[in-house]
Amino acid sequence: MxxxxxxxxxxxxxxxxxxxxxxxxxxxxxxxxxxxxxxxxxxxxxxxxxxxxxxxxxxxxxxxxxxxxxxxxxxxxxxxxxxxxxxxxxxxxxxxxxxxxxxxxxxxxxxxxxxxxxxxxxxxxxxxxDYSVGLAETYKLLVRNLPQKDATQEAGVYNIIGASAWRYRMASDIWEVKSLLGEALGLRCNACLCCDTSVDELQAMGKAQVNIVLGNEGLAAAQYLEEKFGTPYVYAVPYGYSGTVSFLEQVGAAVGKASEPIVLMRIKMKEKGMSMLSMFAMMGGSKPRQAAVKGDYDLV
Missing domain, CATH: 3.40.50.1980 (Nitrogenase molybdenum iron protein domain)
Structure with a gap:
């Protein structure tokens, strides 16, 4: 070592x-x-x-x-x-x-x-x-070995690919993604690779209407599922207010639905509130501070 x-x-x-x-x-x-x-x-x-x-x-x-x-x-x-x-x-x-x-x-x-x-x-x-290579290999082997070939696609169902337990507060983020997609688009999560899922859910991955890739390690698996079952995928990370709105727009386009206006309005109001805080800081003479950001590629 x-x-x-x-x-x-x-x-x-x-x-x-x-x-x-x-x-x-x-x-x-x-x-x-x-x-x-x-x-x-x-x-x-x-x-x-x-x-x-x-x-x-x-x-x-x-x-x-x-x-x-x-x-x-x-x-x-x-x-x-x-x-x-x-x-x-x-x-x-x-x-x-x-x-x-x-x-x-x-x-x-x-x-x-x-x-x-x-x-x-x-x-x-x-x-x-490093571990990112192992994550990519795991996602690929799971989708090649477990999903049942005769699965029938169901409207409003999605899979999450690229959710690693190693990422900081990943379980909390997954809960937020599920809540957001349920409220904004009426979607339901089937399998989550790999954060608290099951063999039964992995076997039913073919019934998803869309696959959501939250990390680049899951791209190869999503591409295989698209070839095997014809399931489109969205590679987007919903961090930040503008990133969350873009995420909802991409997922909505993939399933042919528009997000609930009240959800988008609530997100944009929060973004506006944050911009006001920045303006008040500048008026108070506060100077921007430098910071180092460390973490997985997609989150950074």
Missing amino acids: SLVRFLPTPSDRMGIIWSLLAVQGAIVLEYGPAGTTHYSMGLYGGLGLRFQNRLFTTHMSEDDVVMGDVTRLEEAIIELDKSYAPKVIFIVASSVTAVIGTDIKGVCRYMQNEVKAKLVAFEQGGFRG
Whole structure:
């Protein structure tokens, strides 16, 4: 691990696991040493994710690493399927299994006939980039593996893609987006990738009338859903009053509805009030102050 002044930037593997833990009805199984999983659990708990009976590790011995034995992984898959009956088991590589090149996809392929749960493999072990790379890979693999092909599109339904639990107050922002779209356009959220969603909601993603992308990591997934189901997507981040109005206009255009005038008027009145505060500050002789802004690209 490289020397850093503060906490290191989470890897792609970390982004994958915290995204998958937000999917209820599924289990995350990490194929690697127990210490690797234990090291990460403090972060997942800090993000407010519930991982009791949902995050497991196979552990590995030196013989497993040297000989490439996957017996522990096979037995763990069968045990979790029998004990918890999850709808999906996500198999995630650790840094150790990524280094030795374990074919996790191959194991899932032949083990699928042995279990009832759907097996989905994630072979990124923390060497392909930071957490944003892991988020993008997670969204892509989820939309390629879980949505049912025979879903019928429903008017007024949307999915959110690109909501990472790592982002500051993401759950609060998602609540605000849902409230805003419900009040202004009468829309209802189906699935939210990946912030407190479920396997059932992911399977029904094809019924959405529009997909809303809140982060650039979700663009590839939204483009795939557009090709697969013909669902248009809107890539917009509703931060700031003018940004919120633009967001509502884009979503409304995608679903063929106009926003409620009273909602737009309320937002514009708040924006006007803020501009008045700026004017009063200038009249009082206050000088603009400099600030440094740090965060994910879309939020900044």
